[in-house]
Amino acid sequence: MKPFSILAAASALLATTALSNAALAQAGPIKIGVVTPLSGTYTPIGQQVRWGLELAAKDINAAGGIAGRQTILIFEDEEANPAVAVQKAEKLFQVEKVDFLTGTVNSGSTLAVAQLAERNNRLAATTVSFADSITGDKCSPNMFRVNARAEQQSVALAAWLEKEKPKSKVFYLGPDYEMGRSTVAAFKANAEKNGAQSMGEVFAPLDSKDYTQYFGQIRAARPQVVYTSVAGNDTVRLLTQLQDFGMLSNLTVVGASGTVTSQNIGAIGAAAEGFATGVGYSTQIDTPENKKFVEAFRAANKADPDLYGADSYGVLFAYKASVEKTGSTDTDKVREALRGLTWKTPQGDKTIRAGDHQAMQPMYVVRVNKGKFDIVTSVPADKAIGPDACTRF
Numbered sequence: 001m002k003p004f005s006i007l008a009a010a011s012a013l014l015a016t017t018a019l020s021n022a023a024l025a026q027a028g029p030i031k032i033g034v035v036t037p038l039s040g041t042y043t044p045i046g047q048q049v050r051w052g053l054e055l056a057a058k059d060i061n062a063a064g065g066i067a068g069r070q071t072i073l074i075f076e077d078e079e080a081n082p083a084v085a086v087q088k089a090e091k092l093f094q095v096e097k098v099d100f101l102t103g104t105v106n107s108g109s110t111l112a113v114a115q116l117a118e119r120n121n122r123l124a125a126t127t128v129s130f131a132d133s134i135t136g137d138k139c140s141p142n143m144f145r146v147n148a149r150a151e152q153q154s155v156a157l158a159a160w161l162e163k164e165k166p167k168s169k170v171f172y173l174g175p176d177y178e179m180g181r182s183t184v185a186a187f188k189a190n191a192e193k194n195g196a197q198s199m200g201e202v203f204a205p206l207d208s209k210d211y212t213q214y215f216g217q218i219r220a221a222r223p224q225v226v227y228t229s230v231a232g233n234d235t236v237r238l239l240t241q242l243q244d245f246g247m248l249s250n251l252t253v254v255g256a257s258g259t260v261t262s263q264n265i266g267a268i269g270a271a272a273e274g275f276a277t278g279v280g281y282s283t284q285i286d287t288p289e290n291k292k293f294v295e296a297f298r299a300a301n302k303a304d305p306d307l308y309g310a311d312s313y314g315v316l317f318a319y320k321a322s323v324e325k326t327g328s329t330d331t332d333k334v335r336e337a338l339r340g341l342t343w344k345t346p347q348g349d350k351t352i353r354a355g356d357h358q359a360m361q362p363m364y365v366v367r368v369n370k371g372k373f374d375i376v377t378s379v380p381a382d383k384a385i386g387p388d389a390c391t392r393f
Contacts, residue, residue, distance in 0.1 A: 029070045030329065032057070032316065033092030035085050035113065036103035038077040041207040042232040044263035045105050045128060045308050050075065051301045052127070052312030053102070059296075066320045067327065074098060078109050080206065085109035086116055093120040099329045100124070100319050102312070107131035107179035114140035121331050123338070125318070127311035130229070130256060131182035132389075135358040139390035142331070144338055144357040146318060146350065147311040148280035150179075150186035151386040153257050156278035156363035156379040158190035161225065164276075165252060171223035172201035173214060173238070175230050183229035183256045191227075199223045204230070211238045215245055229256035236264050239271040252276070260368060261306040276367040276376070281307040281347050284366075284375050293346035305346075314345035318352070351381075356390035 034053060037046035057071045065071060074096050076088035085104055092098045093116070101117065101124040104110040110129040117124040118140055125144040126134065132150050134143065161168060170191055174180030180203055188198055199221035202214045208230075218226065230238050239260075242248050248271060257279040260272050283294050283304055293313065297305040305313070322337035323329055339354040351360045363384040366373040 027069060027329075029072045030066050030100075030323070031096060031098040032071060032073050032319075033089065033096060033098035033101040034073055034075045034103035035078045035088045035092065035101065035109070036075070037080045037105050038075065040079050041234055042080040042105050044232050044261070045258065046077075046103075048261070048263055048306050048308035049103050049105070049127060049312045051297065051303075052305065052309035052314075053316060055297060055300055056313045056316040058300075060316060060320055067324050071316065071320075075103075078104060078106065080106040080109070082106060082108040082112045086112045089113045089116050089124075090120075093117075093122055098122070100334075102127060102315055104129060105308075106177070107134060107182065108177055110134055110143065111138055111178065114138075114143035117142040123331055123335055125315050127315050128258070128308050129179065130258070131178045132186060133178065133182060135356040136389040137391075139356055139392050141335065141357075141393045144318075144352060144359075146315045146345075146352070146359045147307065148257065148278075148361060148363060148384075149358060149386075150183040150256070151190075152280065152361075152363050152384040153183070153278035154187040154190040155384045155386065156365050156377070157254055157276065158187060158194050158196070159379060160276065160278075160365040160377050161191060161196065161254060162194040165224060167195045167197065168225045168252075169197045169199050169221075169223045170225045170227055171199045171218050171221050173211075173218075173226060173228045173230070174201070174203050175206050175208075175234065176203035177206060179256075180229050184227070187227050187256075196225075204234075206234070208234060209237065211241050212245060215242075215247065218247070223251070225252045225254060227254050228259055231256070231258040231261075232264065233267075235259050236267045239268050239275075243271040257307055261308070262304040262373075263306060265368070265371065272368045272371070274368060276365060278379075279307050279364050279366055280361050281305075281310040282364050282366050282373060282375050284373070285347060285364075287348060289344065289348070290346045310346045314343075314347070314350065317345065318343050318350075353385070353388060355388040358385070358388075360385050
């Protein structure tokens with residue numbers, strides 16, 4: 001191609017981009033639908049999701065918005081119920097005409113909303129759900145996950161447990177739905193690979209009030225370690241009941257990253273001491289970006305961010321980067337921009353693996369020490385991510 005032709009092509013491309021960005025700026029606000037639990041046992045998780053998204057929207061809007069458009073959030077309560085989540089997401093897609101959807105917590109909700117997003121030709125992302133199937137055998141071309149999945153958490157935690165308590169005898173207690181069974185399966189596989197012995201497992205209904213009915217099985221199994229993936233208010237009940245029945249003195253309790261968080265640790269109190277988990281975020285990450293984020297989050301909400309707040313903050317910046325890269329909110333264009341995207345978050349740079357839409361990030365093991373989460377070890381992103389099991393796209 002002749003030099004003037006190259007210049008002409010470049011000028012045409014710049015003009016097209018400028019026109020598309022100008023058109024975006026004149027198209028009114030970008031609507032982000034948020035389907036998240038605002039009531040029920042997972043309310044503390046939904047609160048962190050809301051706080052993270054609201055802070056991100058505030059920061060984005062203060063800096064000029066997304067391609068010159070202001071961002072607005074429209075919230076609906078999913079009640080951690082997949083049927084309700086689908087109903088609320090349908091309303092956001094069809095009535096509110098949202099450009100993008102996020103917020104789902106219950107893994108069953110995320111899977112159901114992924115199918116709905118496909119039917120509505122819209123994109124969605126979870127910042128919370130752990131089930132490996134979401135970016136594995138039930139992956140969707142219209143669903144992305146910017147938080148760590150169960151496998152990533154388990155690789156880090158199992159490696160730590162192998163060093164802390166080699167060949168441990170482990171008993172498993174999870175909530176009886178997609179996330180609970182997925183997290184137990186992921187950790188069990190990694191722990192057994194490292195020499196741990198599995199002593200039994202039980203799955204309790206979501207929002208269980210009485211976990212003591214399972215204590216006989218735990219005692220009979222005589223484990224050294226209990227792994228659990230209950231979350232929200234369920235964690236408060238489980239750990240305080242374990243303490244009340246004198247079981248914590250002889251047990252190390254470990255679990256999924258959403259089991260003990262900044263939202264429920266105060267209610268759990270001393271029963272949380274020593275709890276360890278694999279996480280994709282900690283307030284102790286020692287970078288200027290994270291320090292700035294923690295300070296702003298505390299100022300806005302009078303509370304520390306947890307992994308849900310941090311990942312929810314980060315997802316809007318992933319969407320912003322993709323819209324501004326393409327100069328469009330068109331689903332097909334933004335989908336391609338998100339696939340393989342690397343962007344900045346409070347945790348540092350993250351990359352969305354194009355093959356399964358799973359975010360890659362370093363993983364940390366944190367342990368509760370005097371009411372605070374201390375980082376005790378870490379695993380690089382490429383060691384924690386695990387294989388791409390998505391075959392749909």
